[in-house]
């Protein structure tokens with residue numbers, strides 16, 4: 001299974017700031033986690049076609065499942081990188097082996113020395 005190319009591009013191109021899940025939850029800022037990446041939604045609430053309520057409901061949390069359940073479009077997936085601010089620290093990442101998302105640290109990113117599946 002192949003992760004989204006945009007996700008891989010970003011992870012491999014940038015040294016993203018590392019966030020713990022506790023920090024995202026407790027910081028009091030407008031952070032959200034989707035696929036082990038951290039987004040700051042401060043300037044997105046008013047722009048979200050799905051409304052700001054659903055975003056507020058997930059603030060500080062891992063919204064991966066909700067995000068996927070909506071069936072967001074490719075356009076939405078491209079848009080989200082505008083709000084990307086960091087990634088979850090390695091030991092708190094959730095791998096989805098066998099599903100369509102596999103974190104690069106585990107089985108995709110050659111720079112981390114693990115063979116592609």
Ligand code: HEM
Pocket residue numbers: 039044048049050051054055058063066067070071072073074075076077079080083
């Ligand atoms: C940075 C994160 C997000 C971005 C960039 C984003 C973007 C979008 C976009 C562009 C749409 C329009 C439909 C589409 O193109 O797919 C949409 C719709 C929607 N989004 Fe998000 N979204 C984000 C996060 C979330 C989260 C966390 C939820 C939580 C459940 C959510 C729930 C929805 C809902 C309910 C709709 C309406 C779907 C419909 O009317 O059919 N979104 N979003």
